[in-house]
Amino acid sequence: MGIIEELKWRGAINQQTDEEGLRQLLEEKSVGLYCGIDPTGDSMHIGHLIPFIILKRFQMAGHRPYVVIGGGTGSIGDPSGRNSERELQTMEKVDANAEKLSLQMKKLFKAGQAQSGIHLANNKDWLMPMTLLEFLRDFGKEFSVNVMLSKDVVASRLDTGISFTEFSYQIIQSIDFLHLFKHEDVQLQIGGADQWGNITAGLDLIRRKEGVEAEAYGLTIPLLLKADGTKFGKTAGGAVWLDPQKTTPYEFYQFWFNQDDRDVVKYLKYFTFLTEEEIDRLAEVVQNEPHKRLAQKVLAEEMTRFVHGQEALDEAITISEALFSGNVQQLKADQIEASFKDVPNTNVKKGSYPIIDFLVDEAKVVPSRRQAREDIQNGAIYIKGERITDLDYEVNDKDSYDQRFVLIRRGKRRYFLVHLV
Structure with a gap:
């Protein structure tokens, strides 16, 4: 050809x-x-x-x-x-x-x-x-x-x-x-x-x-349009940059991974250097097993490797897998900062705090002390990936990433980032 x-x-x-x-x-x-x-x-x-x-x-x-x-x-x-x-x-x-x-x-x-x-x-x-x-x-x-x-x-x-x-x-x-x-x-x-x-x-x-x-x-x-008729590349959060300081490799990877099934084959053709046979195979997976999101995964890998290199791709995959599994304790402070910069965040003075005080008064993750007690007893509070069920738990440096951040999860997917100052 x-x-x-x-x-x-x-x-x-x-x-x-x-x-x-x-x-x-x-x-x-x-x-x-x-x-x-x-x-x-x-x-x-x-x-x-x-x-x-x-x-x-x-x-x-x-x-x-x-x-x-x-x-x-x-x-x-x-x-x-x-x-x-x-x-x-x-x-x-x-x-x-x-x-x-x-x-x-x-x-x-x-x-x-x-x-x-x-x-x-x-x-x-x-x-x-x-x-x-x-x-x-x-x-x-x-x-x-x-x-x-x-x-x-x-x-x-x-x-x-x-x-x-x-x-x-x-x-x-x-x-x-x-x-x-x-x-x-x-x-x-x-x-x-x-x-x-x-x-x-x-x-x-x-x-x-x-x-x-x-x-x-x-x-x-041609002008590249998404399946919904909007212009490609425009997101609610603004432009997706090639500069890793503006858009981290993890965010870059996630942008491609989250593409619509209706668009992903078109993007594989436009942006990757995969062969016709490889793309046809992925198109079949999109048609028959869309839940696997294999085409999106390949698209994200190909584009992140092309723009940022293999090392950045490996880190993006590490972060993605940790967040999907909830095993965020294995992540480093810089990875946490890159991954959660868009979640609700607040500043808290370094020190040791009773868990309820920390959640309600300091981090403002939970609106009331009653709700905080219920969340803890129901196993809905995680700090640094660990479920906290002890009402007398003390939050301090051991729960932080390099004494810079404390990451709180409430429920399945609601994250909060606390900056220690």
Whole structure:
């Protein structure tokens, strides 16, 4: 199966400028291709992953991927269907974000290893030296305002308004494609569905500058929607980040593990590098034995390993198994902090407390002393994974994780984290 056929099977192609021409080119040679990302933040989230996983698939098929960090374009914004202007950032902030995104890309593509084949570039390097007069003379003359206004990324903003700065974004991104075409033999740009207008603008510029016979292509990936019609990657808790300081590997693992049966096979095709046979086998399990959640488990393992590595995956599984079994006493303080940062929490001064005082007055886990006594006698209170049934029990350092936290469970699944101060 060729790379285009594989992408079609995975449901990962939205539009192509010349499918047959691109297929022939990919069969003839190792092709340079690129995808860009603007450093508007200091980390990618899972929504950003989709085009770069496509880039990785091309890499595995023997082609030459380029990642362009938009240190230039990211400083001015991007009219990609938003109803408002992007907030401009200082160049210092843009540069700092670009450095962090570059590190994430190197990790994803295993840059630095033999035969990694990934090339990183920053469009600031060729855009910043350009003067305003050079921009207008060499590139502005090549673009028709009428055509630019017809592009979806601009047309969708005409009612609400768009600045000249963001209106010019497609010209600047076109310069990126031309630069890579001329200097790096890059012939294919890929991007999300909302980038079609910018990609085709780049192709037009290449043909005006390099001749109508210039071989350059564009490919976009469809917008990924969940079974309920909402956009993939949006959660009640906000974005799911690739930065482990923003979203821990355990939280990352749990995000994938908790996917709907209706979506999991689609995500296996989109995001993992499993074969068609492996995914078909998992699809059968989803159909016949959904309670096993085997497909979700494989998806969570594949994605956590890909983004965070085997060691982080092992820790995420350890935490998950401990929480499922209730054996949280085997976890370390850092694992507790990562796992329970979203549960109700409070601060309590270090010391020794009678269990009822601790539950009612200090941790405020139980609303009344009568209820606390009933919960203890009924075996509904656990501290550090151990059931407490003694009304005279004293809570102190022995119940903590490194004298930092006390973890309380009330009932089957209600956890409370007490920070010792």
